[in-house]
Amino acid sequence: MDKQEIPKLPTEEADAFLASLPDDLSPEAKRQVLEDFRVLYESRAEYRSLSLGPAPSHPPMGSGEIPEAWTKTPIPTRGIMVQSGFPSTADTFYEMVESKVREDGYWETNTQWLLRGAMVELEDDGTTVRRQLQGSKTGNWTAPRWALAGDIFFFRLAMKNKQKAKRLVKSVGEDYGCFATDFAIVIDNELHCLEQVGGCIFACARLEGSIEYISREGSENHWHSPYYSEFTDFYLFEKPIPHDAIKHRLRTDARQPELVDGPTFNTLRDLILLHNPEAPDYLANAVGHTEGIRDITVENWLDKGRNVTRRCLFESQVRDIFIDHLLNEIKDPGSKTYREVTCWKDDISQGRSDYAVMIGGTWFPVEAKLDVALEGDLPGQVAKYTLSDAFTYNETQTDRNKFSLKDACICLVVDRNGISIFDSEGIVGAGQAHPVWDRRTLSPKDFDAIRAAIVLENTSRCPL
Numbered sequence: 001m002d003k004q005e006i007p008k009l010p011t012e013e014a015d016a017f018l019a020s021l022p023d024d025l026s027p028e029a030k031r032q033v034l035e036d037f038r039v040l041y042e043s044r045a046e047y048r049s050l051s052l053g054p055a056p057s058h059p060p061m062g063s064g065e066i067p068e069a070w071t072k073t074p075i076p077t078r079g080i081m082v083q084s085g086f087p088s089t090a091d092t093f094y095e096m097v098e099s100k101v102r103e104d105g106y107w108e109t110n111t112q113w114l115l116r117g118a119m120v121e122l123e124d125d126g127t128t129v130r131r132q133l134q135g136s137k138t139g140n141w142t143a144p145r146w147a148l149a150g151d152i153f154f155f156r157l158a159m160k161n162k163q164k165a166k167r168l169v170k171s172v173g174e175d176y177g178c179f180a181t182d183f184a185i186v187i188d189n190e191l192h193c194l195e196q197v198g199g200c201i202f203a204c205a206r207l208e209g210s211i212e213y214i215s216r217e218g219s220e221n222h223w224h225s226p227y228y229s230e231f232t233d234f235y236l237f238e239k240p241i242p243h244d245a246i247k248h249r250l251r252t253d254a255r256q257p258e259l260v261d262g263p264t265f266n267t268l269r270d271l272i273l274l275h276n277p278e279a280p281d282y283l284a285n286a287v288g289h290t291e292g293i294r295d296i297t298v299e300n301w302l303d304k305g306r307n308v309t310r311r312c313l314f315e316s317q318v319r320d321i322f323i324d325h326l327l328n329e330i331k332d333p334g335s336k337t338y339r340e341v342t343c344w345k346d347d348i349s350q351g352r353s354d355y356a357v358m359i360g361g362t363w364f365p366v367e368a369k370l371d372v373a374l375e376g377d378l379p380g381q382v383a384k385y386t387l388s389d390a391f392t393y394n395e396t397q398t399d400r401n402k403f404s405l406k407d408a409c410i411c412l413v414v415d416r417n418g419i420s421i422f423d424s425e426g427i428v429g430a431g432q433a434h435p436v437w438d439r440r441t442l443s444p445k446d447f448d449a450i451r452a453a454i455v456l457e458n459t460s461r462c463p464l
Contacts, residue, residue, distance in 0.1 A: 079154055082154070084157050096110065146312060154268065200240035203236045203237060209230050211229050235280050265289075323414045329444075331359060337356075341393050353366065356391050357412075360455040364410065419442075
C-alpha cells in the first residue's frame with residue numbers, strides 16, 4: 001500500500017503519515033488506519049477555508065460613514081475579555097476535546113467550535129459564500145463571579161496557543177497512542193485557526209442568565225474557574241481586531257476573564273464597528289460604564305449606588321458602597337457596628353461573621369457576599385452563627401470584648417443583589433427566594449420594614 005491509495009490527501013501529508021506508522025502493522029490494519037486518517041483529514045478542510053483577515057492594527061478613526069446603529073440611544077454595558085485557551089497537557093487536551101464532540105462524531109477544541117461559523121462553502125457556480133452563525137450559536141463559557149446578564153463577552157485567541165499545540169504533539173503520541181491520529185488532526189486544525197485569528201479579538205457574544213457554579217471535581221482542570229455563564233447572540237468578526245490595537249489598555253494573555261473598563265470598551269467597540277459594520281445592535285448601541293465606586297458617598301449610596309452595586313467585582317466593594325451604609329441605617333441608634341467578629345458555641349469557635357449589629361436590643365450576625373447564588377454551602381456556614389451563644393471582636397474571649405448571641409436565632413445576609421434573612425435551616429420569608437429586599441428598589445421606607453422583619457422572624461424562632 002502506498003500514498004496513492006489515499007484519495008484527496010496531499011503528497012506531503014501522506015508521506016509524513018506513512019512514515020509514522022509502525023513497521024509491523026499488517027496490510028489490513030494499515031489500510032484501515034489510512035482510511036480513518038483520510039476521513040479525519042477531510043474534516044480539517046473547513047478549518048483551512050476560514051475566510052477571516054485581521055483589521056489594521058491602527059485603523060484610521062473617523063473615516064467613512066458612521067453606521068446608523070451608532071446614532072441610537074446608548075445602553076450602559078460592561079465588557080469582559082475572555083480567552084480561548086489551549087491545554088498544556090495531554091490529559092487536559094483529551095478532557096477538552098471529549099467535551100466538544102461535533103455532530104459528526106469528530107473532536108474539536110473550544111476555538112474550533114467557535115470558529116466553525118466562519119467557514120466558506122463553495123457554490124456550484126464556483127463562488128464562495130461565507131457562513132455566519134451569528135445569533136444562533138449559544139453555549140457556556142468561563143465567566144468571572146461578578147458577571148451579569150447583559151454583559152458582553154469579547155473572545156480573544158492567544159498566540160501562545162501555538163507553542164502549546166506544538167509541544168503537545170509529542171506527548172499525545174506517547175500517552176494516547178490509540179488516539180494519536182485523531183489528536184494530530186485536531187491539533188493541526190488549531191494551528192490553522194491560529195494562522196487566521198491568533199493574537200486577535202475575533203468575536204463577541206451577549207451573556208444571558210446568571211452565573212452558574214459548575215463543580216469539576218476530578219477534572220484535570222484545564223478550566224481555571226468553576227463559574228460559567230451562558231452566552232447567546234454570538235457574532236464572529238469578519239475582520240478580527242488585533243490585540244496590539246488595545247494592548248496598552250489590557251493585560252496580555254490573561255488566563256482569567258478581564259473587565260474591559262468604560263473608555264477601553266468604547267474604543268474597542270468603535271474599532272470593531274469600523275471594520276465590521278454588520279456587528280449586532282447589542283454591541284453597536286452599547287456604551288462602556290464610566291461611573292464607578294469612587295463616585296459613591298454617604299449622601300448618594302442609596303440612589304446613585306443602585307446600579308453601581310450590581311456591577312461590583314468583589315465582596316469588599318459591596319461592603320464599602322452598600323452594606324456599611326445599610327447597617328448604619330437599620331442598627332439601633334448609638335450602637336456600634338463590629339467587623340470580622342468571631343462566633344462561639346460553648347467556648348468553641350464557629351468561624352467569623354463579617355459583622356455584628358444590634359437591632360431591637362439584640363445582637364445579630366451579618367454575613368456579606370458578592371453574590372449569594374455563587375456560594376456552595378451558605379446555609380451551612382450561616383447556621384453556625386445562628387446557633388452560636390456569643391461573639392467577640394477579636395479571636396480571643398475576654399469579659400470586655402464578649403457579647404451574647406443567645407437571643408439571636410437568625411442572621412442577616414447581604415450581597416450585591418439585596419438583603420435576606422437566614423436561620424439555621426436556610427433562607428426565610430418571601431417564598432424562600434433571595435433577595436427578600438431587592439437592592440435595585442430599596443428605599444428609605446424599607447429600613448423600618450427590615451428592622452421589624454428581623455425582630456419578628458427572630459422572636460418566632462428563638463425559644464423563650
